[in-house]
Amino acid sequence: MARTATRLLKYITNPSKKSLLHNNYSSGNVARAKVEKESWWKETMDKLRNIGISAHIDSGKTTLTERVLFYTGRIHEIHEVRGRDGVGAKMDSMDLEREKGITIQSAATYCTWKDYQVNIIDTPGHVDFTIEVERALRVLDGAILVLCSVGGVQSQSITVDRQMRRYGVPRLAFINKLDRMGADPWKVLNQARSKLRHHSAAVQVPIGLEEDFQGLVDLVQSKAYFFEGSSGETVVTSDIPTDMEALVAEKRRELIEVVSEVDDQLAEAFLADEPISPNDLEMAIRRATIAQKFVPVFMGSAFKNKGVQPLLDGVISYLPCPTEVSNYALDQTKDEEKVELSGTPAGPLVAIYEGVIRKGDYIINVNTGKKIKIPRLVRMHSNEMEDIQEAHAGQIVAVFGVDCASGDTFTDGSVKYTMTSMNVPEPVMSLAVSPVSKDSGGQFSKALNRFQREDPTFRVGLDPESGQTIISGMGELHLDIYVERIRREYKVDATVGKPRVNFRETVTQRAEFDYLHKKQSGGQGQYGRVCGYVEPLPPGSSTKFEFENMIIGQVIPSNFIPAIEKGFKEASNSGSLIGHPVENLRVVLTDGASHAVDSSELAFKLASIYAFRQNSDPKDLNQLNTGLDMCYAAAKPVILEPVMLVELKVPSEFQGPVTGDINKRKGLIVGNDQDGDDCIITTHVRLKFPLILYFDTFCHISMKS
Incomplete structure (x- = not known):
């Protein structure tokens, strides 16, 4: 069909072929060819999923991604985040990530599961790198929120869920680490309902917990799954254990009730007391999940290789394809009028929410007006690259040799659209830095400029009074990582100290x-x-x-x-x-x-x-x-000491501890307001006290002098 469309295009653009076009392609045939071409890419888009994996730090995101890549055949060996073999997880490609055992930068990869192409972005869990989560969720169609079965809903769980809600990202929840002592998935489910305000229910029931965790019962299909083989690669389906039939019936009815509250079709069958087939329940869950009215909860243990394959099935069954989500751009020629993009390859290029991008094409950076030629187009597998000739809307690719900053929008020049901006939190901590050697000042400045363009939460400034170069970021770890990257990537040693307080x-x-x-x-x-x-x-x-x-x-x-x-x-x-x-x-x-x-x-x-x-x-x-x-x-x-006006937005349940800590640090509370489930505390705090270091894991902070 693609060859037919190509021949048709050649006939149209060749004047000598007009009669042939008239004789062999009637208007009906041309329309049919167009429909068939659209059907081709529609089928491709329907089998595409773009997802992100986000969670609180140490909840098992990177371990889960490692298992996904193994079961889909993208890697052939499993390595742990803190493995003794010195290899480390595939998605933690930076030396710093492997040394510290944490994810610092978002990493993209792709895999195939049951004829579906799944693009995955593994995001950091540490609050210092929250901009990486913002950047990923801004472009993704769906997400997996990983929750620890012991820790439950933690501070960064609240933050990433708020980010998913901000960008309208449908999500699944995965309660991980059911093999750990103290695992309680039902407690975590209740926390998700109360703290995250999720309208959710379990779609699986674990068979055993802690050291007795053996497998899962699928409440939709009413089947039990056991994971055998050295790496859990063989999924064995069996009947529900007899001693669990009552619990499974209760949890399945609860699942149907919860979904019925947000899906009219299922509600009609439920109220009429009609039997609900697995297919009817699956389709209802999909509709409710894509509409962001329901969050299905999966369970398992990524480290023990249990529950990952059913989670992949859930991604295919319940999360949307690129054409099922709405993306909006701002038309700069019409005073930033909001324009909905089709999300298909048929429209003009808006990288890459619409249209097609090809190697050798010229694209326009709408933010700067610069025209750029694409010298190389690749698909990323962590730090590995696969060269491709073109990519269409809905795919995640990387472009080489393009001068840009985070948040820039590229088009083919036929439209002047910019994508709606992402939320960028204000920096909360600063350090004074300077190169040890004066000769390395050029490389030092080059490094700081590059990192500023990559990371909107990383700021660089010159204090006019002290003459110090001040770097500001989201926390101590955030700034330490950049200082270390300056040393490793640019071979520049820097001295670091606290900024001089301007009394x-x-x-x-x-x-x-x-x-x-x-x-x-x-x-x-x-x-x-x-x-x-x-x-x-x-x-x-x-x-x-x-x-x-x-x-x-x-x-x-x-x-x-x-x-x-x-x-x-x-x-x-x-x-x-x-x-x-x-x-x-x-x-x-x-x-x-x-x-x-x-x-x-x-x-x-x-x-x-x-x-x-x-x-x-x-x-x-x-x-x-x-x-x-x-x-x-x-x-x-x-x-006179500098006194900052600090505004803290925290969940109401933390109001007491936060207020007590402010008083302990001799802060003066001047206001206390309520914003939904959050409490807004306004206080005057002396700058030399590191008040925000205690709070930055679960609250939003703004400061004014």
Whole structure:
């Protein structure tokens, strides 16, 4: 059929073939050829699944992915995340990931299961790398939420479920680690209903738990599965154990009841007390799952090689294909009007939600306007690549040699669409970094610029006061990983420390000054005398420094007054307590003296600086001080700490512990509001206390100075 369509295209574009086209292809035949071509890609799209695997850290995501790749034939040996053979899991391709036993970057792969192509993205579980989950869920059609049968619904489980909900991703839940001591899948199911607000029910019942975990009973098909072989590769189907028949009947009825609440077709059969066939129940679960009204719960133990194959069947049966989900773009030519994409290869290229992308094609980066040629197109299998010539909508591929940043949209130029943006949380921690060697400054800057483009949560800035290069991210581990990557990938050693906290100084009471600056040892000298007082500005003042001239007459010529103000401003840039700027300061000039020859702007500027600092110039042997040596000290200066306005959005159940921790750290709570099931706490906290390090695992934080 593809060859027929190609010949047809050639005839249409060749003028000498017009008569042949007229004779051999009537309008009906052309329409039929178009329909057949569409049927071809429709069948391909129907057998495509794009899924992500997300969970709290150490719930078994990467181990589960490793088993999926093994059972689908993509790999031929199973390696563990913390394996003793030094190989590590396939999806943890970075050396750092294998050393630390955690996933740092999302990794893509693909496999085939029962004639269905499944594209998988394995995402990190650690909260520091939450942007990787955001980025993956933004483009996926479905997801598997992995829950630990012992730990249950944990802090990051709440976060990734919120992310799935934000991007409208249908999902399955997989309760993992049923072989562990203390495993309780029914407790976890109840937690998912209460904490995650899932409308869910189990589609499987475990046969035994902990060390007695043997297999599973499928509630839809009413069959028992046992997993045999050295790696559980052989699935043996049998009848339901006799001692479990009552429990299975109860759980199947519960499953039908829960699905009936959100699916009208099943509800009619259920209320009419008609027998519900496995196919009817399966189709009802699929409709409810794709509509995001139901979350089917699977069970197993990835580490013990049990329950993975039925989970793959669940992905095929219950999660949508690319044409069953809605994706929207923003039309930049129509004031960002929302446009629904077809999700098929038939439309214009919007990589790659619509259209076809080919090696050698020219594509346009809509965000930058740059035209780029695609030199190489590949499908990823962790860090391995398979060259391909083209890819169509719904597939996940990688492009080489393309200059872009996270969130950019590419089209063929016929449309000017950008995809709706993903949510980017604000950084919560900062470090000061600098290269050990000055010669490596170029590579150091290159590394920081690249990481900023890859990771929107990684920020780089220069502190104007301290001159330090500040990197900011989602946590200590997040920043440590990037520092280590700079060392390994760019061969640049960096020193790391805490950023200098920018304190301030201020005065608390009025103090007078009377200072004479005089140099008259031959030639043109310097002469300037300033008298007055300093005092704190009134509370609520909009300015940080105020200068007022209250001199009556011309004891100091008016052309020298700006130099006096400039001198006091310069002096206040560094207080004598700890050397930080002085704020909320009012300087009043009441008197002074000048010399007809030796007075100058420089003389009065120096007189102002010395009057404020009372720091005599050792080279000025003729300098006379009138005795008010303690101007700044007499004003009783104090140090001001930076106080941040912190807004924490936490689940209501954590309100007590969070409030207690804020009080323990001497934070001042100024507001407490309710937002659905979440509590919003507003507090003033001193910057030097690492308040957010305790909370970043389960709350959203925003900070303002």
